[in-house]
Amino acid sequence: MITALFRFSIDSVRAMLRGSRAYYLWMAFLACWILLGATAYWHQLQVGLSATNMVDQIPWGAYIANFTYLVGMAAAAVMLVIPAYVYDDHDLHGVVVLGELLAVAVLVMCLMFVMVDVGRPDRLWHMMPVIGRFNWPVSMLSWDVIVLNGYLALNAGITSYLLFTKYRGQRPERKKYVPFVFIAIGWAISIHTVTAFLYSGMGARPHWNAAILAPRFLAGAFAAGPALMIIALSVIRDKMGFPVKPAALNRLRQIIAVTMLINLFFFFSEIFTELYSFKHHAASMRYMLFGLQGHTKLVPYIWSAVALNVFAAITFMTPRLYKHQKVLYAACGAAVLGVWVEKGMGLVIPGFVPSPLGEIVDYTPSFTEFCVSAAVWATGAFIYTLLLKAAVPIELGKLRLAGAPTLSPEDYHQGHGHAHEGSEDHSHGSHETPSPSPEAAE
């Protein structure tokens, strides 16, 4: 077991280090961004958060906006997990590990965005239980720390177990991991709920102080997350030869068609409630949508976000549109970008404007903030690519412990199967497309 674990690690690392010229170029590209961001962060450490465009009136900016959005993307992995495990969707079962790995990479990004945002990163140990002074359960931020790390541990644990058993040529034992899968489903909802509660619990900020915030966060995340997943899975299919069934992508498309409409509906409900009552508390909403006292910096952002989201919603519902691959990808990109802008420039920033004493201060990220944020994204992509480099060959049965038996995808997915536990001869029917041979894809 220990030797196998050691070899598993060694082989995974070796798989990560091998690849085509395109792979190295992609990783070098990401490394350049990471280097640039590390330099920018170094600068930020020297001069403090004055390197950002944040001020007392806008105490949180690009970092926390990205963090908030990414928590949703991590939570959105359940949009693969729920159909696969709760509804026993076999098409999604084949790709569910890739979604969970994405959650792992995204969670690392979340934690990085928090780290680059704090004024004293050397004091983060103050948050640790026992040695620090953790303000749990009163501070919502302490809840966020717990749920994010817990979700990271759950996803890392589940994926490691599945990949390791597959590597050893064994079938995963349901009782060893399925309970954790179900815990992770609830946990995923909790991470974005807690993150929404960070905001909605603020009596001082009327723009956020609304019960619809958590549902709205989840709806947006469950639209943007699967959209990113469609793009990621298509790339993995085309570039790494991993069989992704069209039915799986179609299921994700159906999910976005619903969630994006709900997201837009929640957004509209909020706009109506704020604007029709015409109260002063709607100032943030008016600032965001139309501008206040000549300050209109946010206006183009929010309307582009609405346009992108509406475009995505229409496309995902219209067969004539989404059957074209390129249009589908464009709609996915629109959903990913639209929700990103809606959460950052549309929710985090306007919450601060006007300030509690009525000041209107505009904000756009500084060059340092841009570089550091880009580097965190690049790190996430870097990590996800590395994880895939090991996970894909293991999933395909191409990377395994020497002498381990080879499992066919059917055998393997039998272990994943939920409703048909133990029925060895259960057939998956004809939708099990054979994986393309290396020659075919070349």
Added chain:
Amino acid sequence: MAKDTESVESCGTGCGCASAGHASEGHHHAHVEETPFEARVDEHGTRRMFLKLAGAAVAATAAVAATGCGPNGPTAAEFLQQHYKKLTDEDKKKIFARIEEDTKARTGVTTRVNDPPPLDGVEYAYALNLSVCNGNRRCVEACARENNLPDDPEIRYIRVLEMEAGSLEFEEATPYYAREKLPARDKWYMPVQCHQCDNPPCVRACPVQATWKEPDGIVVVDYSWCIGCRFCVVACPYYARRFNFFEPEIPPDRINPNQGYLSNRPRHKGVVEKCTFCLHRTRKGRMPACLEACPTGARKFGNLNDPDSEIRKIIESKRVFVLKEDLATLPRFYYFFS
């Protein structure tokens, strides 16, 4: 800003390279088949470049992580310092001496850091007479001097709003007024500072208990424990908390040497600070600096638990109100018109 960025010296021999070499020499335990796109391409040049870059990235990240706060980062003693409430008297003595030495080394000024405890049976409250305040902002300046607040860029605990006549609406107000003659026609003035809430949302927000309410009602910050997440700044409905985006610089001749550990002692970049009703003065029976500086007599301060105090009489006899009462923060800062 980024043009001043110092370039990161990478050692180049980062662990990325080393481990890469190690892994490729490893025994072939596994049977690896290349996936289609990953068809075996032995582009040594590309790979070397990749490894180099990856190694540099790892090295740079490690360097940043190791130094924590850069070259002017914390010393071991500062890094390991415990939360205020866990410090023994012995610990405090050492820490205060360290702060005094540090100030001396940086500025040449001899300071005295002390930590007056809250007085038994005392709960402070503040009242401000809006009828006489004329917006002269002497309180703002006196506060800045007393509490060692930097001028460039400016940090101020008190914000005086110039309000429109007939309006209590902050969006119609401005703190940025410059006038020859005060008060201006059709304006009135509302100074706002920390309200030392009895139910403080900022204290609830803090993930590390770096800010808390003292028995005398003053909300304080342990500047040596704050991690700088600014959640308290977000939570405050009165815009009372200030974050040190810059390393604060006080000219030596403007440093107030009488320093309270929980109030006006030196702060550094990356932490939050706020008004403490000048606890290093008030806990020794003096008045806050803002009150002493006020030429109009608009400011009143005292012990809420003393039935004969002026503050108690004002609250009992005047028509006082608090800001944003609907948020149930229960401020200790009252406004009234006489």
